[in-house]
Amino acid sequence: MKDLVLGVVFIALGITVWVIASDFPAVPGMHYGANLFPSIIATGMVIGGALLSVVALRKMRQTHVGEAGASGFVLPSPALLLPGLMVVAYIYLSDVLGAALTMLLIMLVLLLQSGVRWLPALAISVSSAAVISLSFGHMLNVPLPTGPFGF
Amino acid sequence: MNALLDGILLVVNFQTMLVIIAAAIFGVFVGAIPGLSATMAVALLVPVTFAMEPTAAIAAIITTSAMAIFAGDIPGTYLNIPGTPASAAYVSDCSAFGRQGRARECLGVNVTCSVIGGLFGTMVLVMIAPSLAEFALNFSSFEYFWLAVLGLSSAVFISTGSVIKGFLSLTVGLLLSTVGLDMVTGAPRFTFDVPDLMGGINFIPVMIGFFAMYEVMKLYSHREKGEAGKTIPKQYGNVFGNVPTHLKRHWKGVIRGSSVGGFIGILPGAGADIAAWIAYAISKKRSKTPESYGHGHMEGLVDASSANNSAVAGSWVPALVFGIPGDSITAIVIGVLYMKGMNPGPTIFMDNSAMAYGLFTAFFVANLVLLPIGYLAIRSAHVFAVTPLRILMPIILCFCIVGAFAINNSLTDVWIMLLCGIVAYLIATADVPLAPAILGLVLGNILETNFMTSMIKADGNFGAFIERPISGCLALLVLLIALFPLLAKLWRARGNVPLAPKEVTE
Numbered sequence: 001m002k003d004l005v006l007g008v009v010f011i012a013l014g015i016t017v018w019v020i021a022s023d024f025p026a027v028p029g030m031h032y033g034a035n036l037f038p039s040i041i042a043t044g045m046v047i048g049g050a051l052l053s054v055v056a057l058r059k060m061r062q063t064h065v066g067e068a069g070a071s072g073f074v075l076p077s078p079a080l081l082l083p084g085l086m087v088v089a090y091i092y093l094s095d096v097l098g099a100a101l102t103m104l105l106i107m108l109v110l111l112l113q114s115g116v117r118w119l120p121a122l123a124i125s126v127s128s129a130a131v132i133s134l135s136f137g138h139m140l141n142v143p144l145p146t147g148p149f150g151f
Numbered sequence: 152m153n154a155l156l157d158g159i160l161l162v163v164n165f166q167t168m169l170v171i172i173a174a175a176i177f178g179v180f181v182g183a184i185p186g187l188s189a190t191m192a193v194a195l196l197v198p199v200t201f202a203m204e205p206t207a208a209i210a211a212i213i214t215t216s217a218m219a220i221f222a223g224d225i226p227g228t229y230l231n232i233p234g235t236p237a238s239a240a241y242v243s244d245c246s247a248f249g250r251q252g253r254a255r256e257c258l259g260v261n262v263t264c265s266v267i268g269g270l271f272g273t274m275v276l277v278m279i280a281p282s283l284a285e286f287a288l289n290f291s292s293f294e295y296f297w298l299a300v301l302g303l304s305s306a307v308f309i310s311t312g313s314v315i316k317g318f319l320s321l322t323v324g325l326l327l328s329t330v331g332l333d334m335v336t337g338a339p340r341f342t343f344d345v346p347d348l349m350g351g352i353n354f355i356p357v358m359i360g361f362f363a364m365y366e367v368m369k370l371y372s373h374r375e376k377g378e379a380g381k382t383i384p385k386q387y388g389n390v391f392g393n394v395p396t397h398l399k400r401h402w403k404g405v406i407r408g409s410s411v412g413g414f415i416g417i418l419p420g421a422g423a424d425i426a427a428w429i430a431y432a433i434s435k436k437r438s439k440t441p442e443s444y445g446h447g448h449m450e451g452l453v454d455a456s457s458a459n460n461s462a463v464a465g466s467w468v469p470a471l472v473f474g475i476p477g478d479s480i481t482a483i484v485i486g487v488l489y490m491k492g493m494n495p496g497p498t499i500f501m502d503n504s505a506m507a508y509g510l511f512t513a514f515f516v517a518n519l520v521l522l523p524i525g526y527l528a529i530r531s532a533h534v535f536a537v538t539p540l541r542i543l544m545p546i547i548l549c550f551c552i553v554g555a556f557a558i559n560n561s562l563t564d565v566w567i568m569l570l571c572g573i574v575a576y577l578i579a580t581a582d583v584p585l586a587p588a589i590l591g592l593v594l595g596n597i598l599e600t601n602f603m604t605s606m607i608k609a610d611g612n613f614g615a616f617i618e619r620p621i622s623g624c625l626a627l628l629v630l631l632i633a634l635f636p637l638l639a640k641l642w643r644a645r646g647n648v649p650l651a652p653k654e655v656t657e
Binding site for chain 1: 198199201202315316318319322325326329333335336338340341364367368371372373541542544545546548549550551552553556557560562565566568569572573576578580581583599602603606
């Protein structure tokens with residue numbers, strides 16, 4: 001089931017890439033140009049996706065259809081979204097709060113979510129945020145955004 | 152001779168040695184914690200190496216990767232969880248020793264074999280790379296095109312698991328490599344009017360997304376918090392006491408494993424994990440007692456743990472000489488070499504000979520440092536078992552963000568890192584290997600430029616691709632590798648053990 005979905009996604013992606021690539025200009029006086037390589041990749045995606053779907057369909061027909069559908073998917077924990085959300089939060093908050101403070105908050109949220117108690121979580125996030133912003137910001141001269149408190 | 156001395160001095164000085172030792176400790180730590188791979192260690196290290204001298208930066212990467220590959224055996228022995236995919240081949244043997252209370256003895260043999268394998272691989276690198284470079288001066292765009300194809304096809308066909316999925320993973324990487332201005336026409340491709348994308352996708356954020364962000368997401372996707380219940384059986388004996396006896400009995404295995412590892416390393420696209428699997432399979436086939444493999448047998452362990460470290464050094468041969476990565480670690484290395492002005496290619500040993508000798512020295516030093524640091528790591532192994540991932544992962548996430556940002560000081564790279572982490576999570580949960588995607592990204596430009604140049608040179612005649620003798624041979628080699636799954640199937644049908652594992656997805 002998973003493989004079938006993946007195969008279909010790749011077919012769709014391949015077609016999209018093909019359509020976008022068909023607008024790329026050609027080298028004057030030649031049959032091919034900027035679109036040649038993306039088109040080859042798109043073809044590969046469609047063929048690979050189709051093969052994967054066919055194999056998955058054949059496997060599903062061999063095993064009983066109902067079983068395969070039910071056992072193919074185990075929904076991941078909703079906590080899966082957390083790390084991604086935290087990165088988005090960093091992108092938007094770091095300019096306002098400063099890199100160090102944002103990182104501190106990110107680590108605190110993630111640690112508390114995974115069941116670490118308040119005090120150790122706070123200690124770990126404060127010290128790690130300090131180490132990361134000092135090492136990157138000062139030793140390696142990365143211009144990390146500073147917040148209203150100057151760090 | 153002067154260049155040799157200069158090269159040695161680039162490494163043997165206080166600062167670089169300090170970097171090497173710090174990198175060794177970092178490598179042990181990341182390698183020994185299950186869920187953090189050697190590739191991830193190197194990907195997280197790259198932003199830190201920006202401020203360093205070129206030689207120190209390269210030495211740090213070499214040491215980290217060598218240490219992490221050995222350290223992957225530590226949790227394998229104590230907890231039956233391979234710390235890195237390269238240790239997965241012989242994890243059942245290691246853990247059997249752990250259960251018998253002989254973990255230290257087993258790891259002592261592992262670290263010694265790793266050092267011997269690493270030094271052997273370094274010798275291979277030192278002897279083969281310069282002469283291969285001289286030969287490679289004759290290469291034209293046709294040969295480089297075939298080399299890139301060779302790297303990509305070995306990543307797909309000799310990888311572990313499904314060939315179709317490996318191929319799909321490759322197309323993702325190739326597609327990412329086409330983002331940016333086209334080199335022939337100058338037209339922007341897939342940039343979606345984002346100015347930062349005009350120059351193409353920087354692959355360090357992609358690496359961090361693929362190998363670090365993905366691991367963080369994987370941890371949070373598990374419903375149960377399975378941290379408890381890790382107990383280590385009581386251990387007896389000292390680390391190096393029985394090493395001479397074992398080495399005396401299995402010295403052939405050490406040599407065989409090291410040569411197999413070195414050779415597989417040199418093959419573009421195949422790295423330490425594949426080397427370990429193949430060395431283990433060969434050892435089992437040649438052994439008088441193949442039935443005891445997997446139940447705590449020293450023989451296969453000696454072969455495979457020499458092989459994976461030997462492959463680490465061997466995989467630098469194609470990376471240095473052709474700029475074609477041997478595995479996902481050297482894919483990162485190539486990026487670092489370019490950033491440090493040490494452009495990989497056949498002329499590296501002429502333009503930059505001191506630096507090249509420095510690199511060789513770094514390999515020797517890194518493998519020798521493996522002994523003392525490895526010894527300390529084995530003695531303090533319980534630390535790795537109790538360091539919970541749920542505390543490390545939030546810190547790693549912050550490293551990912553800052554590391555991705557630090558490459559160009561741009562938030563676009565943080566977005567790229569995030570998106571690549573999500574893509575990696577989605578495709579890896581469907582058992583798609585990630586390494587071909589990385590190789591596709593690194594080799595995509597080389598492949599396309601050389602293909603287009605060749606097409607223009609040959610005026611659209613495909614026959615020109617196999618007319619030159621070297622390019623013809625390379626094309627034949629590609630064909631052989633494409634037939635590899637078929638050959639492996641035949642080999643298995645003759646009643647041999649399966650060569651490929653089931654679950655490793657890197």
